[in-house]
Amino acid sequence: MATCLICGSGQLEVFYQGTIRMGSFGKWSETDHTITQCRDCGARHLPPLMGNLDDYYRDGTYRQDLDQGNTLRKYFELTDDDQPHRLQLLGPHTARGKVLADIGAGAGPFLDLVKGMAATTIAVEPNEAYHASLQERGHVCYGSTAAMLREWAGKVDVAVSFSVIEHVERPREFLEEIRAALKPDGRLLTSTPNADDLLLEICPSYPRFFYRKVHLWYFTPAALSRLANLAGFAACRMIHQHRFDLANAMLWLRDGKPSGVGKITTSPALDDAWRNFLQQSGRGDYLYAELKLS
Numbered sequence: 163m164a165t166c167l168i169c170g171s172g173q174l175e176v177f178y179q180g181t182i183r184m185g186s187f188g189k190w191s192e193t194d195h196t197i198t199q200c201r202d203c204g205a206r207h208l209p210p211l212m213g214n215l216d217d218y219y220r221d222g223t224y225r226q227d228l229d230q231g232n233t234l235r236k237y238f239e240l241t242d243d244d245q246p247h248r249l250q251l252l253g254p255h256t257a258r259g260k261v262l263a264d265i266g267a268g269a270g271p272f273l274d275l276v277k278g279m280a281a282t283t284i285a286v287e288p289n290e291a292y293h294a295s296l297q298e299r300g301h302v303c304y305g306s307t308a309a310m311l312r313e314w315a316g317k318v319d320v321a322v323s324f325s326v327i328e329h330v331e332r333p334r335e336f337l338e339e340i341r342a343a344l345k346p347d348g349r350l351l352t353s354t355p356n357a358d359d360l361l362l363e364i365c366p367s368y369p370r371f372f373y374r375k376v377h378l379w380y381f382t383p384a385a386l387s388r389l390a391n392l393a394g395f396a397a398c399r400m401i402h403q404h405r406f407d408l409a410n411a412m413l414w415l416r417d418g419k420p421s422g423v424g425k426i427t428t429s430p431a432l433d434d435a436w437r438n439f440l441q442q443s444g445r446g447d448y449l450y451a452e453l454k455l456s
């Protein structure tokens with residue numbers, strides 16, 4: 163009988179069965195897939211559809227499955243604009259003079275932003291296509307957290323890991339390794355899509371878009387908090403975000419596909435109310451969590 167890879171429970175139930183997204187919108191799986199949910203810790207899981215997971219990330223195959231290519235230029239084009247918000251959540255002064263590690267750094271857009279303030283910036287990134295450039299830009303670079311730990315165990319002040327935990331095979335061990343890198347007063351800012359996203363409940367065509375080949379794990383705020391606790395973090399503060407406007411939700415319901423933002427003119431006050439409602443009720447599309455050891 164299958165057991166939960168996070169908490170060891172045997173109480174796994176089928177949460178979703180159907181087609182899933184294999185790449186960008188419209189690339190649906192040819193067969194149905196099953197997402198299970200653990201009754202004990204609440205995490206949802208899609209068993210890996212790719213072969214060797216280490217190879218999948220090391221050689222950049224996953225970038226093709228995201229339809230995002232494997233070049234530095236494309237990576238920065240897609241991710242640079244997300245980084246100032248992340249630094250704001252961390253608190254810019256937090257990085258000053260500190261050892262900061264980005265786990266799953268990608269091509270390093272966040273590290274580039276904090277490089278001028280941090281004493282040391284460490285990139286942990288399995289995708290070897292980015293390593294030479296990361297090093298040229300002055301970041302210490304490792305292909306895995308295990309390799310980083312050989313030199314930095316207990317020496318990292320701040321770790322960040324954005325949109326990574328949903329990709330790894332064993333999220334609990336992933337967080338335990340990050341925990342081992344941190345100083346006793348260190349902290350981790352991590353993020354992942356929110357499995358309590360309201361659109362999953364109200365829009366029938368959204369689940370096959372939300373559940374996707376490259377994401378093995380789906381966390382509600384409660385499941386992420388429980389995972390942090392199991393991995394040995396004493397505190398987990400959730401920060402909710404909703405990245406889309408009301409028009410996006412209306413168009414999902416009408417057309418069954420993503421529209422981006424600004425496609426129907428509504429009032430800014432209505433959009434603010436929509437975002438505030440989702441963020442305050444924990445039903446936005448994205449989660450940040452700040453984890454501390456004490």
Ligand SMILES: [Zn+2]
Nearest residue numbers: 166169200203
């Ligand atoms: Zn579990």
